[in-house]
Amino acid sequence: MRQVGLILEDGFQLMGLAALAAFELANAELGAAGYRLTVLSEHGGTVRSSMNAGIETVPFGVMPDTLMAAGELVPSDISPGLREFVARAGQEARRVAGVCTGAFVLAQAGLLDGRAATTHWAHARDLQQRFPKVRVDEDRIFIRDGPIWTSAGMSSAIDLTLALIEDDHGPALSRSVARKMVVYHRRPGGQSQFSxxxxxxxxxxxxxxxxxxxxxxxxxxxxxxxxxxxxxxxxxxxxxxxxxxxxxxxxxxxxxxxxxxxxxxxxxxxxxxxxxxxxxxxxxxxxxxxxxxxxxxxxxxxxxxxxxxxxxxxx
CATH class of the missing domain: 1.10.10.60 (Homeodomain-like)
Incomplete structure (x- = not known):
């Protein structure tokens, strides 16, 4: 069973939790071969969303197989402890993913230096200006560059997670999860964010x-x-x-x-x-x-x- 850890910080955007919903549905078919899902924060306890909804978290501990960082409505500077944990994930985790503005967390930990990445289109230019070593592509649903994955905003968390599930278990399971979520299977990573x-x-x-x-x-x-x-x-x-x-x-x-x-x-x-x-x-x-x-x-x-x-x- 693969462990997936989703990092939340105060002010996180609730849509980021859709990533865990996709893994949860995959577990319904995989059983013991599925995913163990953990919601993380630096110190554990209750973390509040941008809508003030509280989510219980556990403190950082054993590095998960896949570490994901949820986004905030307004990206902020991260703590030294969070920066150290995410930087360590670049060496110890099999995959690291930034959901929406979670790309800023990865960038502050140095994981996006020299890599292609995306984020919500409204924050893409800020990401590029703050982190000039990152090759920001603001017109992508998600991007995979080696073991580092990033996605655009809001609903693209689902596209990213479906791609992670497909990477682990193949397209048949990913399609099945997409059907259960009543979403398109799945938008290609290269698809434009814009309409x-x-x-x-x-x-x-x-x-x-x-x-x-x-x-x-x-x-x-x-x-x-x-x-x-x-x-x-x-x-x-x-x-x-x-x-x-x-x-x-x-x-x-x-x-x-x-x-x-x-x-x-x-x-x-x-x-x-x-x-x-x-x-x-x-x-x-x-x-x-x-x-x-x-x-x-x-x-x-x-x-x-x-x-x-x-x-x-x-x-």
């Missing part, structure tokens, strides 16, 4: 209707006239309102939606580039390639190759 619809954040129902129409009809030309009709506005009124609410032109927003859909299809790995271009409305591979170069700095083939390499490294 184009969320990033645009329109205020009015009319602009939201136009964006929803665009996302559901990507194979259409999606001219300003078509989008304006979906919003029940004249093309001139629609263009002005759209830019006021999103800061983007309709054409740029449509390209973002097409790119997001194309990237998801590439991550799924089952579609030829011609099919991806057609189904996402780029019309042809060359037009899609130019859009990828503008937005991602690499062509679709390069992104697909990078995702495949990441999956192979995680295997």
């Amino acid at each position: 184009a619809m969320l990033e645009l954040e329109p205020r009015s129902d009319r602009v939201r209707r136009a964006l929803t129409h665009a996302r559901e009809h990507l194979r259409n030309p999606l001219s300003v006239e078509e989008l304006a009709d979906a919003a029940s506005l004249s093309p001139r009124q629609f263009s002005r309102l759209f830019r006021e609410e999103t800061g983007q032109s309709p054409a740029k927003a449509v390209e973002m939606l097409r790119l997001e859909a194309a990237r998801v299809m590439l991550e799924e790995g089952r579609h030829p580039l011609d099919v991806v271009a057609r189904d996402t409305g780029f019309a042809d591979r060359d037009r899609m390639r130019r859009a990828f170069l503008r937005h991602y700095g690499q062509p679709p083939t390069g992104l697909k190759r990078s995702l495949r390499l990441m999956e192979e490294e995680a295997a």
Whole structure:
């Protein structure tokens, strides 16, 4: 039985506990071959979340097989005792993982120096500025670099844990746990944290209707006239309102939606580039390639190759 220890500090984010929920469900199928779960803190006792909910913990002791550090809403400096324990885990534990802003705990212990890592997108630039030796990628759900794992924010704790379970016991168990948690099995580590619809954040129902129409009809030309009709506005009124609410032109927003859909299809790995271009409305591979170069700095083939390499490294 493998031991998993999750470190909590006062102010921890409750969503981080979802990681233990995934291991708990794995135990239901594995039985004696499963995981022994321990909630840790430096001194033991009650640790309070950002919502003031108390969780009982045990003090640091024997190093677990897998040590995980939960995140806080606002990352803070860690104590010398916590820093020493996490640094020691880099030598003694088989794996160390930072959930959400738990990456800051790993970074303060020196475990991320020279490694690729991610964290919640809202804190990624701060992580990079505070720890310049870390290769921060703010656009990943989770990253594995050798024995060190880090994840993005909130629900990505589940994706990270499903990947850890798959690393230990194979994809069949991971898929079974995902089904029981009623989540997608599992988002690839290379999948973007961002949603184009969320990033645009329109205020009015009319602009939201136009964006929803665009996302559901990507194979259409999606001219300003078509989008304006979906919003029940004249093309001139629609263009002005759209830019006021999103800061983007309709054409740029449509390209973002097409790119997001194309990237998801590439991550799924089952579609030829011609099919991806057609189904996402780029019309042809060359037009899609130019859009990828503008937005991602690499062509679709390069992104697909990078995702495949990441999956192979995680295997």
